[in-house]
Amino acid sequence: MDFRHIRLHTDGRLATVQLHRPAARNAMSVALMRELTAAAHALAERTDIDxxxxxxxxxxxxxxxxxxxxxxxxxxxxxxxxxxxxxxVGWRLCKAWEELPQVTIVAIEGYAVGGGLAIAVACDWRVMADNAFVSLPEIALGIPLTWGAIPRLTALVGPSRAKRLTILCERLGAADALAMGLVDDVTPPGGALAKAAALAQQVLAMPAAAVRMSKATVNAVATAGHLAAGHMGLDQLMLAGASVESKAARAAALKRR
Structure with missing residues (x-):
């Protein structure tokens, strides 16, 4: 499978997917998101990748x-x-990654903003460099946080913190993200991918079938109400995004960039 905006390589039973739009700070275009979704669907069928x-x-x-x-x-x-x-597109992307039977680990250097955090919380574990930050700027742009991220975020950090992260659009550093359970490990700068790979090796040391069964059971419990809470996100996006204030906020953001 040929990709333009991501890189996919395998090493034994481990696969690595890298976002690759360096000139655009890996911003998630429609094409990139479709490629990430296609990669997830292809990996889901791989019994040799764990x-x-x-x-x-x-x-x-x-x-x-x-x-x-x-x-x-x-x-x-x-x-x-x-x-x-x-x-x-974003909803389907995050759903595809959440439903992967393999254990998924996200390595974050620098920052994960908006949709970047949305796909990160759709995965199993998150490793973050200690000088990195995450943020959810959607409401400041006049649109709600969608992609099914709010149910996943609430499950990880609880309703009060999920509201704060979503509504106030604050930047959250690695130490605070770790303390609230949003990420699972913090490393020195440049070490996130190595730590994620080390976690993956611990997974690979376990019996593969039992790992997949256990992940599926945890997800079934944890995500039971997510579809009901998030399936109309795309319509909320279109409704809120059509407002005068939302159009003005997005235009101002594009001008700043």
Missing amino acids: AVLLTGDATCFTAGADLKDTAGWADESLSLVERREIAG
Whole structure:
């Protein structure tokens, strides 16, 4: 399978997927998200792969959704069905990664913003460099946090912290992220991928079938209500994004960038 915006390689039973749009700070374009989704679907069928690492580069994991490229959901020249399909790309991406039977570990250097954190919380574990940060700027852009991220975030950190992260759009450093359970390990700068790989090796030392069964059972319990809470996120995105204040906020953000 050929990819332009991600790199996928395997080493024995371990696969590594790297976001690769360095000139755009690994911003998640529609094309990149579709490739990540396709990679997840392909890996899900691999019985010879038992752990998957997801990473960016030494500068950042990702700056989040590419506002210029993902704005098709607001393009009134498209049909409503076409706009909903574009609005649902992130939802399908995170769902595909959450449903991988293999253990998934995200390595974060620099920062994981918006959609970057959304896909990170869809995975099993997160490793973060101690000088990195995460943030969810969606509401400051006049749109709700979607992609199914709110149920996953709430399950990890609880409702009060999930509201604070989502509504106040604050940057959260690695130490605070670790303390609240948003990430699982913190490393010195440059060490996130190595630590994620070490965790993967611990997974690979366990009987593979039992690992997959156990992950599936935990996910079944933890995500039982997620579909009901998040399936209308794409319509919330389109509704809120059509407001005057939302359009103004996004235009200002694009001008700043």
